Amino acid sequence: MLALNLSYLPTFTRFPSRRLSPFASSRAQMEVASAREVKLKAIEATPESFAPFGQVISSSPDGDEFGPHDAQLDLSRGIPRFYIMRLEDRKLKFSTITHHASVTQCLGSIGGGDWYLGVSKGSILEDETESGTPQGCKTVKKSACGHYYSPPKPDDVCVFRISGPKFLKLNKGTWHAGPLFQTKAMDFYNLELSNTNVVDHTTHNFRKDDGVIFIIED
Template identity: 40%
Template sequence: MIFPSGDAQVFNGEDAQLNVQNGIPRFYIMQLHNKGQRFHKITRHERCTQCLGSLEGKDWLMVVCPPYNDIDNPVLEELATFPIPGNCFIKLEVVTWHAGPYCNHEFVDFYNLELSDTNVLDYFTHDFITSHQLVFEML
């Protein structure tokens, strides 16, 4: 939020509630090349929230499954795909299953806020080819 000079900034329940206390936060830019719209793996992080957004204003897609699902097996019927406008960012709650970001652009730069070791120590992936012999395509 941007506040006029002299106005106090108040943090409240409408602001994104981030969980980055379990390590060193890392804010970085990742460039993804023509990710397409097919996936068979979905991931979750148990130690932090994650925020993602497109830098160039390009639309993209994200697949999510609620965080209350079994630790190893997301509930297939609860997978949901969301188109994300290029001028928005998203926050994934702790342990939310997610696949993406996906897009058909040649490349997109995304900003990503997570912990510095998220992709090493806090990266749990489910493979639908192994469990259900499935590959999904978003339309």
């Protein structure tokens, strides 16, 4: 039998290790350890309390005509997608928050169980110039989706509790984290565009950029 001598092969032909370097691992641990927990008291979502971020839509009698209390939707930039999504293990804490620049979004729980949503006002900008930023904001970023925005501030974040048979309509650009809930799993209906999660998904990381993790108190 012919014996092959492979000792001449250079060592760099071996597959490189995928493990994090000690420095990278230590840095990741430091980021987690240094994050400050901020507790937020949940506010009951009503048409008045949620108005800066969107609408709260409750049941109405059959036959009512369309009016200002109905969801004011903008689905004009693509194909609408209405579906039921199942979420699991979404505990009452978050460190990232997302906005959609091209569509309003509607969310509601199947069965009317209690759930929670962290929000901050939309901060989409017309262009990159500082003169176009909201008052008090100095940082301007360009999303991978192509638009400009000012990152949300930790002090501007609040949390809403949604109870009973109602749903939320989020204004275009409203920052949101959730749905979150206390049970093991929940089903939600979701109205957005068919490609929202692919081409219109801008996220801010509070843990990384601000050293903050939010904890929801009910």
